Amino acid sequence: MNLRKKLMVAPGAKVRLKKFDPAFRGDYGSAEDARKELARNVARLADLQQKLYGEKKHGLLIVLQGLDAAGKDGTCWHVVSAMSPLGTTVTSFKQPTEEELRHDFLWRVHPHTPGRGQIAVFNRSHYEDVLVVRVHELVPKAVWSTRYDRINEFERLLADSGITILKFFLHISPEEQLERFRQRLEDPARQWKISEADYKERAYWDDYTEAYQDLLEKTSTPHAPWFVIPSNHKWFRNLAVSEIIEATLDDLDLKLPKPTVDLDRIRADYHAAVARGPADADTGGKDR
Template identity: 45%
Template sequence: MTIAEQFRITKEFQVKDANAKKKPLGTAGDDKDGGKAADKLATLKLAEEISDLQNVLYAGHERKLLIILQGMDTSGKDGTVKGVFGQINPLGARTVAFKAPSNDEKNHDYLWRIHKEVPGKGEVTIFNRSHYEDVLITRVHEWIDQAECKRRYAQIRDFERMLAETGTVILKFFLHISKAEQKARLEERLADPEKHWKFDTQDLVERKYWDAYQEAYEEALLATDADHAPWYAVPSDSKTQRNLVIASIVQEKLLSLKLKYPPGNPEYSKLKVE
């Protein structure tokens, strides 16, 4: 079984089981046995390989890679960007952090602001949150009803299929943390003035809807999982294991594309540099 197969959601997927014990990729655990250090080292190696593969992707200027990171507040979206994709040449990569839509964005359909940010040829684009907010927070707060939510699932499936059919490789990661771990991370931010910039009082408001979010995630992931746009449920209470899992899946996918540099220009062999 590949790493991707191990963490890919199935038709029987349930959020409450997403943090079930998985076969470990490394030796995460107590720092006493060097587990976290070993995971970080393994992730760094994979990140360097991803960087090399991205360079070939960029040079080839054909395929595109879209990474979607979704999860509850403090689940580690920013940490994943830094830990997994921090080695990539910024010339061929972008990170887009979607916030609450602006008035201009609200005047368009909800996918308008998303479509203009998808990767171009040879590019890697990472969505820190995404169009899935429009079937998560909107559903939890009942800004849309169930009928509209189902229409949006269908629209998202069509949108992602169109991207895939025009050369975009899509990988979607659900960073799943426990309610207890989120509490610990929020308390850590509150206790350290140097981390106050990370804290948003709205996080406490949304935390009150924890159970509703779990239900919304479960429904959304099952409704929009597809072979051309797969969802992976990544247990994320361990930051080092989270990064190692995601790096492993991304590297595995890039290798499967059998990327090659474009052929050389035979005319260049005739040129001389004076």
């Protein structure tokens, strides 16, 4: 199954999230069935990232969005961690600072976008400014409703500069979210993730659903598509995201750059050094 084609939100399409099954798992019966393919994808990502970093003709921006406990951090651990930190950054956009609020809403985002040769991951992103801002009425509708066009223009600018954009909405059910909250409460290793806002935000589930539907409709474009990733099964979420990233990078036909030095001369120097043997042992200064 071509998950990239299956899960992409077609530009201009009407989106109703109730039609997307968050428990969908494709042709896979279990995590065990998908383990080998996930391992292959992850290994391939490491190879492709090396070529991206060396060639420096393209960059990649990965946007992760989803409700609390959807698995944004988990996706970073299990998929993004395959990529070398030498050319990968992860940024999380939380509540803006006073300084950030004094600028346009994209001001804090642009410095964190990738350059050519780099991969940047947004764990929450500029889309918070048409999500939480809208749901909690932090600015008037006349303000947030114009931001879809600004976002599309911003992403068009990035794409025109050689940046490939992939946007993933990690889609879970309210029942699965509640179960993950329970696991956090019972697992000491996860309790640090608990927030007082977690349960309060559940009261806005329908409002967030409507907000996500609008942003998916208005900002899934040919140069910056959205993918709705069924995320009730964490293993399928990781598999789907890894497959889409891998296929997208593969389409770029990445190649390592050719050497910029005279290899024949360097080989000759190397062989000459080998023929001379190791440097004379230290004589304790007697012959100096």
